[in-house]
Amino acid sequence: MFASAPPIAATAMDPWLVAGIAVVVLVLLGLGLAVGRRRGGDAGPSDTGTGVDDESVADGRDTASADALPDTEHVLPEVPDTPEELVAPPDADVELPAAPVEEDLGLGERFRRRLSRTRNVLGTSVVELFGRGVSEEAWDGLEEALITADVGVTATMEIVEELKRRAREEGANDADAVLHLLKEELTAALGEADRSLARASDEGPTVWLITGVNGTGKTTTIGKLAAVERREQRRVVLAAADTFRAAASEQLGIWAERTGAQLVAKDPGADPGSVAYEAYDVATARGADLLIVDTAGRLHNKTQLMDELGKVKRVLEKRAGPLEETLLVLDATTGQNGIAQARAFLEAVEVTGIALTKLDGSSRGGIVVAVQRELGLPVKLVGLGEGIDDLAPFDPQLFVEGLFSELAG
Numbered sequence: 001m002f003a004s005a006p007p008i009a010a011t012a013m014d015p016w017l018v019a020g021i022a023v024v025v026l027v028l029l030g031l032g033l034a035v036g037r038r039r040g041g042d043a044g045p046s047d048t049g050t051g052v053d054d055e056s057v058a059d060g061r062d063t064a065s066a067d068a069l070p071d072t073e074h075v076l077p078e079v080p081d082t083p084e085e086l087v088a089p090p091d092a093d094v095e096l097p098a099a100p101v102e103e104d105l106g107l108g109e110r111f112r113r114r115l116s117r118t119r120n121v122l123g124t125s126v127v128e129l130f131g132r133g134v135s136e137e138a139w140d141g142l143e144e145a146l147i148t149a150d151v152g153v154t155a156t157m158e159i160v161e162e163l164k165r166r167a168r169e170e171g172a173n174d175a176d177a178v179l180h181l182l183k184e185e186l187t188a189a190l191g192e193a194d195r196s197l198a199r200a201s202d203e204g205p206t207v208w209l210i211t212g213v214n215g216t217g218k219t220t221t222i223g224k225l226a227a228v229e230r231r232e233q234r235r236v237v238l239a240a241a242d243t244f245r246a247a248a249s250e251q252l253g254i255w256a257e258r259t260g261a262q263l264v265a266k267d268p269g270a271d272p273g274s275v276a277y278e279a280y281d282v283a284t285a286r287g288a289d290l291l292i293v294d295t296a297g298r299l300h301n302k303t304q305l306m307d308e309l310g311k312v313k314r315v316l317e318k319r320a321g322p323l324e325e326t327l328l329v330l331d332a333t334t335g336q337n338g339i340a341q342a343r344a345f346l347e348a349v350e351v352t353g354i355a356l357t358k359l360d361g362s363s364r365g366g367i368v369v370a371v372q373r374e375l376g377l378p379v380k381l382v383g384l385g386e387g388i389d390d391l392a393p394f395d396p397q398l399f400v401e402g403l404f405s406e407l408a409g
Contacts, residue, residue, distance in 0.1 A: 032257050039183040068360070097294055107392060108398045111384070114385060114402075115365055117362060117365070118362065118364065119405070121363045122404075125141065125142070126142060126175065126179050127175050128367050130175035131175045139163075150365075150370060151364045159186070183404055189369050189372065195378050198352070205237070205284060205320075206358075207280065207293065207316060208225075209349070210327050212355075216329045216334075216357055218294065219248065219255070222238065223255030224383075226259040229289070234289040235262075235290070237261065237283040238261050238293060239265075241279070241296065243270045243296065245296060249268070273312050276312055277317050293312075293316065295312055296309075306344060313349050326352050327381070328351045328354055330354055332357060336370065338367060338371070339374055342371065354371055356394070359383055367402065
């Protein structure tokens with residue numbers, strides 16, 4: 001019976017069986033293509049931009065630190081006539097920066113115009129306080145005004161005590177007399193340190209190492225320094241050793257183009273010491289007068305990063321000898337926080353002076369006094385604005401006069 005019965009069930013199931021097999025095959029093919037694409041993507045460059053740059057090994061990028069340099073005389077690589085690192089045009093092809101717009105005004109007038117915020121806090125307070133007579137209340141008010149202007153608590157107490165003594169001995173009994181004494185005491189507090197920028201006495205380029213926390217105006221200060229030097233017909237090379245901050249070398253390159261300086265730069269993430277080392281070789285071969293090295297901005301509370309800053313300096317000293325200047329850039333608007341930053345940098349490198357930026361935008365101009373008194377470091381440069389010509393040599397007497405200009409005394 002079963003042999004003679006027609007295979008109805010088998011005939012009906014054939015299409016379903018075929019369809020099922022087809023679905024399985026298609027699924028397997030899809031999985032195979034997905035795996036292939038993933039494997040192919042892994043073989044290509046990563047889009048994340050994180051981790052170790054394997055290309056730095058393949059292209060022979062120099063990542064040697066100062067400790068890896070030999071103690072014996074270093075064999076210098078031959079510097080080609082047109083190194084690839086030089087992205088700015090030759091000096092002769094660049095129009096020199098024009099003279100400062102405010103040059104005719106004089107430095108004293110520039111200080112007066114740009115210190116209005118601190119003057120409103122400090123100078124005006126003195127006149128108002130002592131306009132009612134010399135009293136203990138007035139002295140207390142002067143202490144508060146000096147601290148508000150970030151002269152610092154220790155320096156403020158010393159200055160006010162000396163003012164009281166002199167006022168008694170010299171009979172200063174009105175606002176004019178007290179203001180005159182205050183100006184003398186602040187000028188004396190700033191001292192008579194040598195604030196000129198050092199130059200090399202032997203043959204070879206002068207080297208200035210510029211450091212500081214990111215955001216203080218460090219790279220901009222370098223650009224303005226280059227403008228001043230180029231205006232004096234000096235040949236300048238800028239070393240973009242801030243290789244960790246995004247677009248740092250591009251920013252410095254813009255300043256190089258504006259000022260006619262020459263830029264030495266390497267790929268992002270390159271060893272900062274190697275950039276500085278090679279920049280000195282380029283500056284020497286080019287007969288440059290000055291090499292300004294932009295170092296990576298450091299967080300002053302990161303020990304490892306501060307140690308690396310010390311290595312950059314040692315790299316340069318192995319090639320160039322003792323550096324003429326190591327300038328620390330501080331932001332005047334940070335006030336007393338700048339003192340904490342400065343102390344940490346002093347532990348990493350031997351700082352020779354301070355460049356104090358954004359002085360025009362701060363009511364805390366008294367930080368100049370705090371830096372001098374608490375750190376023993378001369379303020380050599382001050383930023384009086386955002387223009388290319390707004391970096392000025394610091395003059396204590398003109399600074400104090402600017403704080404109290406248009407006031408009695």
